[in-house]
Amino acid sequence: MNLIILTDNDLIGENEYRLEDNRAEHILNILKLSSGDEIEIGILNGPAGIARIESIDNNHIVVKPTNLKPLPKIAPEKTLICALPRPQTVKKVLLTSAMMGIKDIHFIRANRVEKSYYHSPLLEPENMIPYLLEGLSQGKHTQLPTVTIHKRFKPFFEDYFPTISDEKTMKLLPDIETDRFLNNLYSGGNNPIAIAIGPEGGWVPFETDLMLELDFKPFKLSRSILRVEHALTATLAQIELIYNN
């Protein structure tokens, strides 16, 4: 935990937060702090700063934030479109997305997505949030990504996607078959980016064709075939390198 994330649920008074879960454990057992010590905190969807530990009582820790400042925006704005993976991988995608500054996550159906994945209890919002918070806490961000679950492929791209993108959106499609690397089609800048990550086994031709029609640009992410969670990390790392070039 590089940043202890505070939420409205923790508020017990004016600018006073009480922690009692894995955050309290981290402060007590890993950081080994006591009353009067200071920790780095971030307010969920808000600024970050430091907080003074006011009291520790039976694993309940009361902290008071000070010096709160907005965090720099994580540019460019990034939307992830991810074929719904198995639940174990969903957890990794949530954590990585929050850790590396994805703004909006859309899980979508694809031909090679198993229908049963949609029945996972993990997809309940309250079950996804801990992985997102863990990612924010690791990456030192406070902006909680939104997560939307879509049950059909074609309506997502034909009806919904146009409402969340425009002609300025850079649409990226990692594709092992192409020889063009990312720097040949993205040169940085603040225009928003949409990244489409396929299911295990890949998109089927109908799916790729539809995305190409919508101006998604295929690029070679790596000569190795990566898993969903690695493809996401690798794409974000390459975007960040080019953005800061």
Add this chain to the structure above:
Amino acid sequence: MNLIILTDNDLIGENEYRLEDNRAEHILNILKLSSGDEIEIGILNGPAGIARIESIDNNHIVVKPTNLKPLPKIAPEKTLICALPRPQTVKKVLLTSAMMGIKDIHFIRANRVEKSYYHSPLLEPENMIPYLLEGLSQGKHTQLPTVTIHKRFKPFFEDYFPTISDEKTMKLLPDIETDRFLNNLYSGGNNPIAIAIGPEGGWVPFETDLMLELDFKPFKLSRSILRVEHALTATLAQIELIYNN
């Protein structure tokens, strides 16, 4: 499994291999293949090609490779130096390294490495190999990375590292404190690369100083603070982008 890896242990005759573990399960239950079908295979530390399924008997599958060709070398040659992480993370580091073409892995001691990690049974060679094989199989490579465990920090860098590197080796040190991104110090090419990934909590100043003396170059991998396994994936993805520029 994008490539079924065959090893000498599977040999039952001249160019005939018998599979009975998760590879057989994959062929039967995921790929749903039968006798006469063909699969993509790689010979461990050797060429890759296709293999014909000769027989299936009680989850034992006999295959015969043909069309074997050497795989392209994964340039540049990459060595990973990784502060020994907790066992769950060791597994991810092994898989990612093999998947993305690391040649040699050195786990080393650092101030913030917990001593107990050295007692994990996972560090027995036979326990690490399945994660390496899984990585090769995912990334479509056949070259098994070497893994060496070092118990002390200073002797590793002062005595051992000079024997596995020379002045041509590009020595990379991801470092959140610097503002220089990777493309400002690495411009591609086939010289070997050594990547040093620190422990959770980071290196201590003594460690960083010693690496800087040995000409390790600090670079900013991301504005987010990444976990060990993500830092590894991100570094390799950025190297690959620059290499193919």
